[in-house]
Amino acid sequence: MTTIPATALTFWFEPASTYSYLSAIRIADLATAAGVAVAWRPFLLGPIFKAQGWTTSPFNLYPAKGRYMVRDIERIAAERRLAFRLPQPFPAASLLAARLAVALDGHPHLPDFVRATYLASFADGRDIADPGVLADVLGRLGLDAAALLMRAGGEPVKQALRDNTEAAMACGVFGAPTFTASDGELFWGDDRLEQALAWQQRITNHIATN
């Protein structure tokens, strides 16, 4: 793992998560404006849902909630002039995308890759389970797709992603996106992003002035 600044806000994201998409698109600009560093940390919801006894997304298990989620995101996306469609199948199999994000840990293009992957899925409706789709995303960013896909399939990356998911659970993460401040304070959901940044900003400013 890259060294994360002691005062970073950790952004826990899941490539298949609709609300993570909303946050991934805007977190970098908002964090820059707030003077807050962000640690982008991919994890998988599957094992966390499984531990709660769920075999799939709660948006599939509870249809009224699933229909509402789509409408809620349509409204928010329209306000933000952002495209949105629910990919099929939903949730997408996000393992490879998450592993690639781990493989890009510390790389300056990690946020670009994450944003482009979300847009491929939720704006363009492409299947991010398909290595060809992800190779295309990597290639458009000028990254070496073949090398990264090979690295993503290696044991160190696989283990690092399992570690991320376990670390997420240990922090109290139960959904995505989640933001954890450097003091452990946890915020869940795109609608708590501003609050999370303000929290981290107070910590950062406090350290800077002491």
Place this chain on the structure above:
Amino acid sequence: MTTIPATALTFWFEPASTYSYLSAIRIADLATAAGVAVAWRPFLLGPIFKAQGWTTSPFNLYPAKGRYMVRDIERIAAERRLAFRLPQPFPAASLLAARLAVALDGHPHLPDFVRATYLASFADGRDIADPGVLADVLGRLGLDAAALLMRAGGEPVKQALRDNTEAAMACGVFGAPTFTASDGELFWGDDRLEQALAWQQRITNHIATN
């Protein structure tokens, strides 16, 4: 049922619901400022959770989510200078409080009763399952507690509450608070209250100018 203005925003609330408390305290002022009428409509989450296969609140079924909910509301309540504690037991048995709200349907003091009941539970930690607590709340508002408690135990009120819960499910309600605009648009959660009011305001203004 009282006649609800065709352009009202319906506020679906559950007396045991923590996030409904947050909305109940602020909806009247925000709605007045927005020029939006509000129809206060109590319902019960129990039957809706049961239909989803849950035997209690998801905040009890999923402890990480329950712990987060408490912290999330503590932060929001602090920002709004509002007291908050989780009543014991949680969730409170809300049947009688919901029936009293139905019995007060159309009464100008309904919002006052609902706010005072939430404060008794979430600020003062009193058990709203206790008829004595609710009689006290009613008495402090100058309402005839004995008469209202008797009315709340009558079949018409019981049936009206069952009807409310069924109407909520038919509208797509799966949690509380929920806001439904007069065109059927649904908003879930205290953090969507502003959006719901803006939506209803557009409908109301459109009707007023046509």
